Amino acid sequence: MHLPLKGIVVLEFSQYLSGPCAGLRLADLGAQVIKIERPQKGEAGRKLAIKNLWADESSLLFHTINRNKESFTADLDDPQDMQWIKRLIGQADVITHNFRPGVMKKKGLHYEAVKEINPGIIYTEISGYGNDGPWKNKPGQDLLIQSLSGLTHSTGNYDDNPLPFGLGIADYLCGNQAVQFILGALIRKKRTGKGAFLQLSLMEALIDFQFEFFTTYFQSKRQHKRSAVSNGHSLLSAPYGIYKTRDGYIAIAMMPLQKLNAAIACAALNVFEEKEAFEKRDEIKAIISAHLLTATTASWLKKTQPLDLWVMPVLNWRQLKETDGYKVLQMEQQVQLNDKEITTTRCPVRINGQLFLSAKPAPAVGQHTENIKATLSLKL
Numbered sequence: 001m002h003l004p005l006k007g008i009v010v011l012e013f014s015q016y017l018s019g020p021c022a023g024l025r026l027a028d029l030g031a032q033v034i035k036i037e038r039p040q041k042g043e044a045g046r047k048l049a050i051k052n053l054w055a056d057e058s059s060l061l062f063h064t065i066n067r068n069k070e071s072f073t074a075d076l077d078d079p080q081d082m083q084w085i086k087r088l089i090g091q092a093d094v095i096t097h098n099f100r101p102g103v104m105k106k107k108g109l110h111y112e113a114v115k116e117i118n119p120g121i122i123y124t125e126i127s128g129y130g131n132d133g134p135w136k137n138k139p140g141q142d143l144l145i146q147s148l149s150g151l152t153h154s155t156g157n158y159d160d161n162p163l164p165f166g167l168g169i170a171d172y173l174c175g176n177q178a179v180q181f182i183l184g185a186l187i188r189k190k191r192t193g194k195g196a197f198l199q200l201s202l203m204e205a206l207i208d209f210q211f212e213f214f215t216t217y218f219q220s221k222r223q224h225k226r227s228a229v230s231n232g233h234s235l236l237s238a239p240y241g242i243y244k245t246r247d248g249y250i251a252i253a254m255m256p257l258q259k260l261n262a263a264i265a266c267a268a269l270n271v272f273e274e275k276e277a278f279e280k281r282d283e284i285k286a287i288i289s290a291h292l293l294t295a296t297t298a299s300w301l302k303k304t305q306p307l308d309l310w311v312m313p314v315l316n317w318r319q320l321k322e323t324d325g326y327k328v329l330q331m332e333q334q335v336q337l338n339d340k341e342i343t344t345t346r347c348p349v350r351i352n353g354q355l356f357l358s359a360k361p362a363p364a365v366g367q368h369t370e371n372i373k374a375t376l377s378l379k380l
Contacts, residue, residue: 003030004351008186010094011036012069013109015043017142017168018126018202019098020065021175026094026182027068028347028356034372035066035363036085039073042365058362064344066362067335073366076107085109087376089117093189094182098126101136111197120195122185124178130201140202142168149206154213158228158282174205229285237277238284242314248297253310257284263304266291330355337361 008031012023020035020043027033037043045066046058072088074081089095095114097104104110104125111123125131128140138144143164146152151169152162178200185196207214213224216235224234230241232251239252239260252260257277261269268287272280292300297313304311313319320326333346336359347356 003356005186006030008032008094009092010034010096011088011092013095013097013099013104014126015098016045016048017065017171018175018178019096020045021172022096022124022126022178022182023069024065024067025176025179025347028349028358031094033069034088034368035069035071036088037071037073037365039075039366042071042073046365057364060342063335063337063342063362067344068358068360069363070368070372071363071366072369072372074369076109082108084373084376086117088372089114089121091376091379092118092121093186094122094124096124096126096178096182098140100140101127101131115195115197118195120189120193122182122189122196122198124182124198125200126174126178127199127201129203131199135203142170142202145170145202145206149203149210150213151206151210153223153226154210154234155231156226157231158226160226169209170202170206173209174200174202177205177208227285228282229289238281239277239288241285243289243292245292245297245300246295249314250292250297250300251312251314252288255310259307260288260304260309263307263309264288264291264300333357333359335359335361 005026008026010023010026010031010033012019012033012035014020014023014035023033023035035043042058046062048059048061072084074085076082076085097109105113111125114121114123127136128145129135129138135148146164146169147162149170152164155165156163178198181196181198181200185198188194188196212235216224226234227238227241230243232241232253236254239257240254242249242251256274257269257272258274266287268291269284272284277284301311301313315323331345331348332343334341335344342361349356
């Protein structure tokens with residue numbers, strides 16, 4: 001397959017999740033992504049282990065978001081190493097970094113300095129909270145961003161404590177937004193020759209993610225409220241939510257109450273009109289909850305699915321892997337790491353029906369330094 005970004009060179013001065021997430025997707029698209037790392041230790045994300053899982057000297061998490069990349073080590077305080085970095089910048093198309101504001105300027109690698117070396121560079125800067133204001137030097141960690149952004153008041157029920165999303169959602173969203181705008185900047189560069197200075201922050205990414213809630217708040221001046229029962233979305237009416245059955249759970253999405261009742265036959269629902277579905281949603285959801293406990297998940301699906309109602313079982317990952325729906329997606333791929341294979345997920349996009357698969361693992365610290373230097377020397 002001829003990948004669309006083949007020939008594009010990306011220098012990744014990034015660590016942990018947001019910047020490396022962007023680099024992962026650019027590498028999937030065919031770009032040569034070169035991680036610029038500290039000698040010996042590498043980037044800090046190599047030691048960020050989830051459930052203490054390690055693939056080798058680096059964590060399993062590091063390998064999941066840094067596969068298919070190269071590693072070039074340099075001491076940014078060493079003048080000789082900086083000469084190599086400047087040569088790399090001269091050959092690059094894109095730079096990404098997610099350090100705190102001011103860090104790259106101290107190293108002499110801020111946008112204005114880099115632009116002097118390579119006017120067409122697409123320089124992408126990811127921060128926690130932007131470059132100005134009282135939060136700019138606060139730690140840009142995902143849970144902290146979620147907590148400040150209001151997102152923790154969207155998950156769970158009304159009486160629950162604030163709940164985090166449960167994934168590094170700010171990092172993932174911001175990294176993928178960076179990819180969108182890098183691609184846009186590459187298209188413009190192809191047409192005009194002009195580079196770009198892109199600035200994103202995890203906070204802005206999460207505010208954008210909550211556009212429905214913020215738009216509603218701006219107009220009503222009222223904080224949205226989670227349902228007291230089976231909250232699925234604070235702005236939606238009953239029956240939207242997840243409900244316990246006799247032996248599991250089912251998810252019920254948007255639908256008229258009486259259309260649902262035609263399938264589940266709950267006498268207590270007959271007294272409610274559709275216009276009451278939001279105003280009395282907690283009362284309605286409590287009735288639905290009690291009724292669904294009287295039968296199994298399979299029995300409710302047997303009654304609702306022939307009517308094409310938006311109802312699905314709630315699966316864990318083991319159950320999901322056993323379904324034909326999951327198998328046909330072919331979302332798994334193997335990454336070859338020394339004498340073993342790591343199973344991870346693939347790029348979730350197909351081009352002309354073909355999957356993006358690569359067995360190339362995340363690089364060892366400095367694995368490609370000498371080869372890259374040799375290539376640069378040949379271009380002098």
